[in-house]
Amino acid sequence: MKKIYFDHNATTPVDPEVLDAMLPFLKEEFGNPSSIHWAGRNSRKAIEEGRDKVCRLLNCANLELIFTSSGTEGDNHAIKGVAYAKKEKGNHIITTKVEHPAVLNTCKHLAKDGFETTYLDVDSDGMIDLEVLKAAITPKTILISIMYANNETGVILPIKEIGDIAKARDVTFHTDAVQAAGKIPLDAQKLNVDLLTISGHKLYGPKGTGALFAKRGVRLVPLIHGGHHDRNRRGGTENVAGIAGLGKAAEIAMRDMEKESAQLSTLRNRIEKGLAEKIPHIKVNGHADKRLPNTANISFEFVEGESLLLNLDMKGIAASSGSACTSGSLEPSHVLLAMGLTHEMSHGSVRFSLGKSNTAGDVEYLIEIMPAIVERMRSMSPLYAGAK
Amino acid sequence: MKKIYFDHNATTPVDPEVLDAMLPFLKEEFGNPSSIHWAGRNSRKAIEEGRDKVCRLLNCANLELIFTSSGTEGDNHAIKGVAYAKKEKGNHIITTKVEHPAVLNTCKHLAKDGFETTYLDVDSDGMIDLEVLKAAITPKTILISIMYANNETGVILPIKEIGDIAKARDVTFHTDAVQAAGKIPLDAQKLNVDLLTISGHKLYGPKGTGALFAKRGVRLVPLIHGGHHDRNRRGGTENVAGIAGLGKAAEIAMRDMEKESAQLSTLRNRIEKGLAEKIPHIKVNGHADKRLPNTANISFEFVEGESLLLNLDMKGIAASSGSACTSGSLEPSHVLLAMGLTHEMSHGSVRFSLGKSNTAGDVEYLIEIMPAIVERMRSMSPLYAGAK
């Protein structure tokens, strides 16, 4: 059966060039980068080259990068790191209702330690209101953490404007850029962000890798204490092959982003238009323009998302509802609920997230098979009768 | 030039079988294990198979294993996790002076949060006194963290006895088994340990992997909050290839441990004997019997370790002084100082840690070249004159 992967926001395949960059460090170049002998030297060099490349993607200085094992670790490190470093100054954090669980659950955990979090609402486009953000800042506010691009809808938040507000009020600003990195240009310097998280496996790098940009001067309590790695900011023997791979992935992203972005948005728009033409009662979720080029989030009224996914899977199409982390769970998407969708509509959403390998043929195949799937599920739905 | 690697306690090469086990998940099997579609299913299966294998190595149940990104993360997770989970009960932690920085610096960090740590002394063999341990336990003691085998000397601590003491006093017990795993048999069930840390890259697995055994019922505040991964105990998309590799490494270790252990101790003993016969003023550090089979830690009086390592490196031999994490730093080994060595002797120590690839030829080569190196460095040492 034909297999089509429309779930690139969940994870991406490792680029063959990335794997090539990793392999030496899974074979002969196995030394510990902290070792002074021959076996360690090339490992050390690989880390520094990987660092150079990731820094080029983020436009930051080498000393400003901490390697992590995932986007989730980066988010935890940034948020807990600032919270504990600044707890004398205040205990208030501002984030949004549409963040990834890595941010939401970290804030929830911090509540047990006396921190308070304001979760900003979003409008029906998935956008926050900057005036509400401004009004939410109090003298006790130590951190704003707002994602760059939403993983479920692809909505891009106004990071530059948020950064300006944060700077004017002297509040540390973290952005979870896990979904943005590799898909749209990032510039840590221009954005007034203090901290920025990325994850390797979302940009054709290996799982188990990530990085946290931490602007020079930002105080951060380490999440993982240990040896002198990464200037005492993250203990643990470095994942050398992973870092080499992440570096290569960053390099490739820089090189290909523009071209790919144009291609993907064409395909994505075709999906949205093609499905809307053929299937009644559907709704594209998220801001029309301020969106990642690759993401389509569509609610199919009267039916539930997982059953659509299972049907798609039986036809060889991989897609998801909500984030991969929450599929398997029964809660409707917190992101779509925050955007004002009903429970039914939130449950009935499917995310198609495109990537390098996708072709126009893939998209036409989806448009061809989807109407019958939706119709079949609707015919079984007790909610559908009235709408006919 | 001939290259000989005698630094297996710093890191080990990835076993080719391990790499083979990883490769599918760096190529076609790239799905997110949380995804319900075709791309995710094999990833999920790989994780569960990796888990089975690691659990077999540790003799524990599947639900008792949390995957981590390093030994350091596991140590942090265990120690902070227990400290924060039990902080209502007490604030006292007991560890030793000879732990890895992953443990020592975590305890040091916890001091800022009101936790107090007793650092147990060791004797000249590197052993702790169990009576002193017993006496150190107070009603406020919530955690004992004592390493299974020391990374610098290979000394094996009496984990079973410590576990019995901890159990009798109802104190949670963590052991850092990073150096023990794969070298000597472990049995999480028999040992009365509540928590046990291992690291992939010390047993021919990939860097960036590790696991924490947490006995059923042990309460642990997560270190990394996020999605539902590993039953909410460690957020972040799983390093599928890494876990597959770690599993394979555990399987191989189970299979080969006994044979290898016999071979390595023969080679190790030959190094110690051979060098002692040819070089005056040297001292083998650590308990004569209760020691890992692969580790020789030798002080060469009157000379400094790094300069010996550089000389060895020029002859193609990779060895280390102290732990890899602290080489590059200027402090003498805290482990050897705790064992009562003078500063000079601590500075003058070299660790030879053997592994699979080492042969009798490697060992004879070392014994052949080492005397001249030591003599050369001694001839330059202002401390040597008096001893001649």
Place this chain on the structure above:
Amino acid sequence: MYSEKVMDHFSNPRNVGEVENASGVGTVGNPACGDIMKLSIKVENDVIQDVKFKTFGCGAAIATSSMVTELVKGKTLDEAERISNATVAEALDGLPPVKMHCSNLAADALHAAIEDFKKKAGK
């Protein structure tokens, strides 16, 4: 994640629809939890002669609905009342843990339909 039986019932659900002139109808679940099941039965001489379902929900919700209709067709009301959600899950070779609570409501829908029938019949 699902057993073959679940996938079979999901892909080829038995008895989809609404029984005409139903003797009883039961609806359980709600949109918040993501599953709504509506079961209609035709009862004659205390035997369930016909049964159909409509379900909004995930794979487990649809499969359990389908399975319960197979299990009760031709059964007496007494027999049908003894079918529990656990019976249904078992008949499907089990469900993933996360699905056991919320999506495993088909027997509840059946019992609601029987109750509805009894009320209408004045029993």
Place this chain on the structure above:
Amino acid sequence: MYSEKVMDHFSNPRNVGEVENASGVGTVGNPACGDIMKLSIKVENDVIQDVKFKTFGCGAAIATSSMVTELVKGKTLDEAERISNATVAEALDGLPPVKMHCSNLAADALHAAIEDFKKKAGK
């Protein structure tokens, strides 16, 4: 981690040993920090005619010791006094940051030797 020059001086250290009938001897460092340097000089007409070192220490310690002996041989005392630890590190194309403080003591040893000479000479 070390420059080629450092490795050259480490592998082929110049002027190892002790000057006979030294005009001055300087010893700096201590075992705790891992480096001890002993420099002996032969001074004639305020010129350093000969210089030798003995060092217990890491690669940087040995290389800086060797380098300082090269730098001062034939220099006047005035010139020698102007040589700093930084001068030595520079002449070696730099040292790793972690080595800059502790192991970069060779100029200190030189100055100590000159001072010793002056004291003995009653200057």
